[in-house]
Amino acid sequence: MNKFRIWLFLAGLVLIAAVIFFWLQNPRAPEKKEEEKVELSTPDTLNWTTAIHEDSILVDSIVDPFLGYEREGAEEEIDRRFTYAGKPLAENYPNPLALLYNDCFALAYDEVRACPAWVAYRVFQVDEYVTDPRPSRFLIDGRTENRISHDDYTHSGYDRGHMAPNFAISSRYGADCQRQTFLMTNIIPQRPSLNRNWWQRLERLIARDYAEKYDNVWVITGPVFKQEGNWIASKVKIPCHNFKIITVESGGHIKIKAFLVSQEVGGGEEHMPYLTSVREIELLTGLNFNPLWDQILADSLENLIQQSMWN
Secondary structure (H helix, E strand, O other), rough: OOHHHHHHOOOOOHHHHHHHHHHHHHHOOOOOOOOOOOOOOOOOOOEEEEEOOOOOOEEEEEEEEEOOOEOOOOOOOOOOOOOOOOOEEEOOOOOEEEEEEEEEEEEEEEEOEEEEEEEEEEEEEEOOOOOOOOOOOOOOOOOOOOOHHHHHHHOOOEEEEEEEEEHHHHHHOOOOHHHHHEEEEEEEEHHHHHHHHHHHHHHHHHHHHHHHOEEEEEEEEEEEEEEEEEHHHHEEEOOOEEEEEEEEEOOOEEEEHHHHHOOOOOOOOHHHHEEEEEEHHHHOOEEEEOOOOOOHHHHHHHHHOOOOOOO
């Protein structure tokens, strides 16, 4: 009887061992769970903290309304030789415009008014300010039909006012580019008190102070016209105001400011009272100055009026 129990016990152990061996050789497949589906919703409009642009720039998180948006390292595909966010578009401008590229600045020329609607250029820091002698005369631009000349302004009471400045371009790009700033397509009528004082001081502020503070400074500048206005020799329309829009990047932030100044300025006034918004200048000119920005980014930056001179 004892032997029988021993054999029965041993048989049970063998059976258990066989079951364990079989289980190890053929493990049970885990239950297959249904794959979880995640719905990615796309908002109708981008929110305030994330904006992805067609130009592949990612602008993320507002830091301060006067600093704009923080940019993070996405691949840049915009041509930034002369403009920061694309060449201005003539959305409500009254006349046809011819886009003219020079070596160191670009512009859109209005044959009817014989003035550029806008001129765009970029300046940057240089080790020293080396300039070439100033040309004595302005030059006819052979790309135009109206062929405005130096002499058309003579005895008019108006200066031939540079839009892309002689000093800023000459000190960065050299003599050939400097001569291009003396093409009449880069010129608008300006009162001497404006051109030789207030306007020149602003150009120097950008070319020296801003260029030394920021890596790059993008400038778009030009005239503002009244529907009914005066002309020089029935050829060149005289603007009522002048504008200048300045864009920089600082610590990953976009900063933009704009000036609007009357022809009748005395010349010695401070610059701050003439700060305005980019949107105001767009309304006055019919131009879109940052066409590659999405609407939310444009609305947030272009409606601001800066409260400091940055220097």
